[in-house]
Amino acid sequence: LTPSGLAPECELHQACSIIIDVLRATSVMTTAGLAGAKRMITCENIHAAFEIADQSDSERADQPPSRPLLCGERHCKPIDGFDLGNSPAEYTPDRVVGRDIVLTTTNGTRAIQAAMRSRRLLAASFLNLAATVAAVESEPHLQIVCAGTNGQISYEDVLLAGAIIDRLNESGSGPGEPTDHLDDSARIAWSAWRQSLTPARALEESLALSLGGRNLIEAGYTSDIGRCAQIDTIDGIAERVDPGKAVFRFV
Numbered sequence: 001l002t003p004s005g006l007a008p009e010c011e012l013h014q015a016c017s018i019i020i021d022v023l024r025a026t027s028v029m030t031t032a033g034l035a036g037a038k039r040m041i042t043c044e045n046i047h048a049a050f051e052i053a054d055q056s057d058s059e060r061a062d063q064p065p066s067r068p069l070l071c072g073e074r075h076c077k078p079i080d081g082f083d084l085g086n087s088p089a090e091y092t093p094d095r096v097v098g099r100d101i102v103l104t105t106t107n108g109t110r111a112i113q114a115a116m117r118s119r120r121l122l123a124a125s126f127l128n129l130a131a132t133v134a135a136v137e138s139e140p141h142l143q144i145v146c147a148g149t150n151g152q153i154s155y156e157d158v159l160l161a162g163a164i165i166d167r168l169n170e171s172g173s174g175p176g177e178p179t180d181h182l183d184d185s186a187r188i189a190w191s192a193w194r195q196s197l198t199p200a201r202a203l204e205e206s207l208a209l210s211l212g213g214r215n216l217i218e219a220g221y222t223s224d225i226g227r228c229a230q231i232d233t234i235d236g237i238a239e240r241v242d243p244g245k246a247v248f249r250f251v
């Protein structure tokens, strides 16, 4: 498990990295993929997003409108001049089907950038937990990158990391014993997930207590927490297709 920005560069080239930003970037990528987005291109800043969109415009001047949708948030809110914000509910088939999406968010797309040198790169959420585990179960060297919030660890991302580790153990393709072959941060995530699963506390409630959850509630996006707390509702995953480029397709 690696905090965003602290990826061990020396080992990245052989790692399969799973990027997690439960609230909300990787939940949005998963939802957009299911809704039929053609490609998801992530970038770290707003300027780069406009450049990517303008470049596609000029490349395709003789073709029907295919300008990518500009998507993302700053301080949880939609960005001026962008088409969509960072609420999964916005990513409906009528808006995104067949379209390229250029996504920039405060933490999630930065975490992707930090892990760019990985051999494989995937975006995970609770929505596609089973699909994530299926996609990585034969990987010998797995790194989970939690986006966190503004450089701080956030509970919601750690919970999903723990859930992935738990499922890998269940499927028998992870470490034989829960604590075998895990580094300490992965062990912490795994126990946080196990402990959060009391009957009294649903995942949605746990997410609402997290740093990312509290920020969303304060910004008026409480309903997104429930959307991002659904488990295994989407069968597929956004995976980088082009080594060295932050271009993802839903597979």
Ligand code: MLT
Binding pocket: 021, 023, 024, 025, 026, 073, 075, 076, 077, 086, 105, 106, 107, 108, 109, 147
């Ligand atoms: C992020 O990347 O920081 C998050 O997706 C924040 C948000 O959804 O508002």
